[in-house]
Amino acid sequence: MQYDLPPWSISILPDCRTAVYNTARISSQSSQMKMTPIGGGLSWESYTEETPSADDSDTLSTSGLWEQINVTRDSSDYLWYMTDVSIASDEGFLKNEKESLLTVMSAGHALHVFINGQLSGAVYGGLENPKLTYSGNVKLRAGINKISMLSVAVGLPNVGLHFETWNAGVLGPITLSGLNEGTRDLTKQRWAYKVGMKGEMLSLHTLSGSSSVKWVKDLLLAQKQPLTWYKATFDAPEGNDPLALDMGSMGKGQIWINGEGVGRHWPGYIARGDCGECNYAGLYSETKCQTNCEKPSQRWYHVPRSWLKPRGNLLVMFEEWGGEPEGISLAKRSTTRVCADIVEGQPSLKSWHMATSGKSNSLQLKAHLRCPAELKISDIQFASYGLPQGTCGNYHESSCHAHKSNDAFEKNCIGQQSCSVNVVPEIFGGDPCPNTSKKLAVEAMCS
Structure with missing residues (x-):
């Protein structure tokens, strides 16, 4: 037995022969939204916030590093790790006007490093691996230097193998290199902790x-x-x-x-990735058909x-x-256009039930369009019965196109909030390519 299975799709066959549902052949309305800034501005x-330090009165202190969630108990995304580092005046990097290297290893999810109240750098982990390493040159001075690190948790895990054992926060090691003594391990020295921000x-x-x-x-x-x-x-x-x-x-x-x-x-x-024209050939992969690369997530x-x-x-x-x-602006979201894609011969559970019970299949394929409340269909931007290509907002005709595709929609839909049109060749001026499974694509403006 042969099956027609479009790429990257799933079919349901109750009797193992007849498809009643396919994820690539869902006929429904899609919409394009427009975000309109509201005038006036904000x-x-x-x-x-002031950067806290280890000698503040409202801190906890101990030798070594604590896991973040065990300290914050999810009362805040933020936990400060603070310590003091003494630098001798005869350090070579001071005489040579160079900087020492601070390396911090964290279980995630983000880390901001402040040296003597000034931001030195920030780093964050990824979805697959939240662990991170901060490694950067830091400006230290002779005497006592205050290191304050803000560890940030981006929510709590709720799925995964033994997710209750996953850690967050700075767990070390933490090292300072480029000193006369070589590399100094700060991991087990005395650290102070403060939960949350002052503003919280x-x-x-x-x-x-x-x-x-x-x-x-x-x-x-x-x-x-x-x-x-x-x-x-x-x-x-x-x-x-x-x-x-x-x-x-x-x-x-x-x-x-x-x-x-x-x-x-x-x-x-x-969002990083390789965006381009979507190609459904071959096996599915999460790197295929990506959109909005190099834009905010x-x-x-x-x-x-x-x-x-x-x-x-x-x-x-x-x-x-x-x-x-x-x-920053406040914006209204409005639906500017609505589209419908209708595929001939699309599977239907109701049609299968009628066929198995011996009833004649009188179901009529229709294209439905509906604008939001208080808006009406003002124009038919595109309509093609045949083998149209593209997606909503970017349709184009092919060589198989019924020349009267627009007529029924302009007659039945203009000025209406909603409308429907039967999808049969006679409505659109005849069959543009016999013996071929066709589809209808229509795009309407709402105003």
Whole structure:
């Protein structure tokens, strides 16, 4: 027995002969969305976190390194590791105006290294392997130097073999090389710990907590500064369109609106890969048919309208890496076009039931289009019955094309919120290529 199985698809055959469902032959409407920034912009204020040190009064201290989750108990994504390093004035790297090398090994997921209160560098792990190694030259001075490392956990694992045993945080070893003594092991010396950020403790993301610190604005607004809180207020936009924040100008952190957590943002994480024209030939692989290479893994963050008040909504953001808050905007999402792809002979469970029960198959193949509420179909951008190519927003005709493909849709759909058209050759002016399984592709504008 022979089966027609399109590439990269799965078929269901209840009787082991007849396909009633195939993942590559699903006829449904698809939509293209447009994000429209809401005018007016946001007026931002900022508050920058101070870098803690090992001698602060609100720290815990012990010899050696602790695992992060056992310390934070998931009360925060953040745990500070802090220690002091004494450097003699006769160190060769000081005389030669060179820098020593700090190497830190961590179980993940991200790490920011500060030397004497100044950011020295940052590194993060990957999805497959969250472990990371920071290795960078650091500027030390004669006397006591304060090393403060902020370890960041990006959520907790919830699946995988023995995931409850997975670690996070700085577990070592930690070494400082380039000294007169060679390499100094800092792993087992005395370390101080502090859970979370000061802004978290003060609940800066809430209306009451946000008034507990002094914020700066205008020319003093922090730009591209790590560990900075930002806040702004805005009024709820009119209408019912879904809303989102465009965070493309930021790096990594968290967002709150009226005290409710929008979630973690990480636009600074760029999607790497080899994007190109999709080719379904050969075996499936996750590296095939990739899109949006060299773009943020996520740019838009949904804002539930149920969280909003008519006026004076508080937007608070904590930024780890540093970004440009003035590039953030609130946007409306609207459906600009709807498309339908209908394949002749597509499998149907209902048709199979009718055939097995001896009933005649009277099911009629139809193309359905529907615009969102308050919008109507204003134009038919494309329609082709035959062997059209492409996807929604990028269709094109082939040599097999029915010349009256547009007519039925222009007649039945223009000015309507929704419409349907029977998919039979007579509707489109006849069969453009007999003895060939055809499809219909249609694209309509909503306004």
